[in-house]
Amino acid sequence: MIISKKKDLKGLMENIKGYRSFFLIGCSECAALCGTGGEPEIGEMKGALEAEGKIVTGGIVAKTGCQVLGTKTELKQFKEQLNKAECILVMSCGAGTQAATEIFEDKPVYPTNDSLFLGNMTRFRMFDERCSLCGECILDRTGGICPITTCPKGLLNGPCGGCKDGHCEVSPDIECAWVRIYERMKRLDKLQEFCETILEAKDWSKTQKPRNLYAREEKKR
Amino acid sequence: MSFREALNSGKFVVTAEVGPPKGTDIKDMVHHMELLKGKVDAVNVTDNQSAVMRICSLAVCKIAIEYGLEPILQMTCRDRNRIALQSDLLGASVLGIKNVLCMTGDHVSAGDHKGAKPVYDVESVQLLKIVDGLNNGRDMSGNELNGAADFLQGAVVTPEANPIEPQLIKFEKKVRAGARFFQTQAIYDINKFKEFMKYARRFPVKILAGFVVLKSAAMANFLNNNVPGIRVPQELIDELKAAGKEKALDTGINITARHIRQLKEERVCDGVHIMAIGMEDKVPLIMERAGLL
Numbered sequence: 001m002i003i004s005k006k007k008d009l010k011g012l013m014e015n016i017k018g019y020r021s022f023f024l025i026g027c028s029e030c031a032a033l034c035g036t037g038g039e040p041e042i043g044e045m046k047g048a049l050e051a052e053g054k055i056v057t058g059g060i061v062a063k064t065g066c067q068v069l070g071t072k073t074e075l076k077q078f079k080e081q082l083n084k085a086e087c088i089l090v091m092s093c094g095a096g097t098q099a100a101t102e103i104f105e106d107k108p109v110y111p112t113n114d115s116l117f118l119g120n121m122t123r124f125r126m127f128d129e130r131c132s133l134c135g136e137c138i139l140d141r142t143g144g145i146c147p148i149t150t151c152p153k154g155l156l157n158g159p160c161g162g163c164k165d166g167h168c169e170v171s172p173d174i175e176c177a178w179v180r181i182y183e184r185m186k187r188l189d190k191l192q193e194f195c196e197t198i199l200e201a202k203d204w205s206k207t208q209k210p211r212n213l214y215a216r217e218e219k220k221r
Numbered sequence: 222m223s224f225r226e227a228l229n230s231g232k233f234v235v236t237a238e239v240g241p242p243k244g245t246d247i248k249d250m251v252h253h254m255e256l257l258k259g260k261v262d263a264v265n266v267t268d269n270q271s272a273v274m275r276i277c278s279l280a281v282c283k284i285a286i287e288y289g290l291e292p293i294l295q296m297t298c299r300d301r302n303r304i305a306l307q308s309d310l311l312g313a314s315v316l317g318i319k320n321v322l323c324m325t326g327d328h329v330s331a332g333d334h335k336g337a338k339p340v341y342d343v344e345s346v347q348l349l350k351i352v353d354g355l356n357n358g359r360d361m362s363g364n365e366l367n368g369a370a371d372f373l374q375g376a377v378v379t380p381e382a383n384p385i386e387p388q389l390i391k392f393e394k395k396v397r398a399g400a401r402f403f404q405t406q407a408i409y410d411i412n413k414f415k416e417f418m419k420y421a422r423r424f425p426v427k428i429l430a431g432f433v434v435l436k437s438a439a440m441a442n443f444l445n446n447n448v449p450g451i452r453v454p455q456e457l458i459d460e461l462k463a464a465g466k467e468k469a470l471d472t473g474i475n476i477t478a479r480h481i482r483q484l485k486e487e488r489v490c491d492g493v494h495i496m497a498i499g500m501e502d503k504v505p506l507i508m509e510r511a512g513l514l
Contacts, residue, residue, distance in 0.1 A: 152328055152330075152339070153299075153325060153328060153339065153341045153344065154341050154344075155325060155341070155344045156344060156346075156347070157344060157345075157346040157347070157391060157394050158346070158387055158388070158390055158391030158394060159382075159387050159388060159391060160325040160344075160345075161325070161377060161379045161382070161388075161406060161449060161450055162327065162328065162449050163382060163383075163387075163388070163449055163450075164383070164448075164449035164450070165383050166383070166384060169327065169328060169331065169449055170328050170330050171330075176387075178387050178391075179384060179387055182384075182386060182387040182390070194390065195390050195393065195394075198346055198347075198350075198394050198397065198398060200347070201303065201342065201343045201347045201361070202342075204342070
């Protein structure tokens with residue numbers, strides 16, 4: 001899921017100080033799980049805005065805020081509240097915010113969160129980055145552990161000299177990705193493969209931005 | 222005799238290190254070069270070491286040539302993508318730089334520009350393959366070069382890494398990727414280094430043991446606690462302690478000289494790499510005491 005974090009409230013209030021009335025859009029998917037855009041957070045934001053003398057005309061936890069057409073349909077029933085709002089506050093990720101930008105051509109749209117990474121939830125509201133969306137998965141070559149993401153240098157052929165007792169030079173809190181890959185390959189009896197493989201440099205053209213995908217055959221552009 | 226010839230001749234090779242300064246005043250650096258001239262087989266020129274921004278390695282390599290030293294261009298993958306790396310390598314080639322040491326490079330978080338974007342477009346093993354390609358007249362994309370490079374390419378290895386197995390697997394990958402010589406992380410335990418050499422001797426590469434002079438027991442403890450792949454044995458720490466504050470540096474120099482002498486006399490490895498780190502003026506003294514001058 002997309003991991004998001006609330007922006008500092010003081011900074012946010014400074015950003016939106018020119019507006020009086022707001023409509024809030026959360027998201028029931030990632031943002032709700034991150035505690036940044038579910039029902040409780042929308043309630044908190046409403047309280048914070050009203051404490052500053054602002055007006056909240058309404059709010060919705062969109063089912064999937066990054067789904068443009070679906071969100072647009074969901075918002076139809078809030079036409080009046082939306083009309084009264086000078087500004088839309090989006091409480092999900094950057095994709096959700098930009099869905100709103102597309103939907104509201106004539107209204108300013110502000111994000112209340114910072115979007116951080118594609119993450120795994122390991123415990124309640126604890127998230128780890130394990131995939132960088134590099135466009136060409138190498139997990140089949142690295143024992144199912146991604147060094148592009150979990151090694152701060154994204155090394156492809158083993159640990160650097162900065163590995164200390166199985167931990168990373170960048171932070172002792174980071175386990176060395178290549179020690180983990182080595183241990184796993186050993187457990188799976190695949191050490192020979194690990195030793196013999198020299199992975200070629202990544203083809204970063206696969207990540208050329210902005211990326212898009214048209215997965216429906218008949219809708220190919 | 223060039224560095225390449227010295228390595229191939231079977232001579233016990235000595236390399237030292239020149240750290241480019243931060244700023245345009247190169248007086249001290251040139252003084253260190255003059256001290257090393259005629260004494261060492263080559264000097265490594267570090268590449269924004271510890272991710273601290275300094276004069277680039279390439280420019281200082283060229284200055285080293287002007288002052289009569291043979292440089293080893295240290296090249297990390299931290300600050301340049303594959304286009305910049307290859308371009309700098311071709312530039313080095315036409316400036317008369319013959320040796321390159323391929324490294325991954327300390328992470329930017331260690332340095333003085335912590336907000337910099339770390340590059341690591343390629344890494345040390347792939348960089349070795351790039352150099353091999355340039356030597357064979359091809360760039361990384363397979364395009365033919367109008368004139369090939371002719372580098373002697375080396376790499377680094379940490380004989381005391383913990384755990385050691387993944388490090389040795391990478392060492393073997395570097396050998397297969399074309400590394401001709403290795404310079405090691407600083408070693409302090411000669412018996413353990415001998416074990417590493419017993420393993421490394423199976424490969425057709427030259428190994429230069431790395432040395433960093435211990436200035437005090439406190440420094441030894443600091444290295445043990447903070448620097449990956451360095452382990453100073455307790456007996457050396459005791460020796461430094463026993464020497465007292467005034468004599469600690471002299472004792473550290475003696476320890477380094479004693480170790481180098483032993484490696485040379487027993488032909489344990491092919492040479493040594495002395496990383497002076499702020500004590501460049503002591504390198505001739507270390508060499509003298511080690512019986513290398």
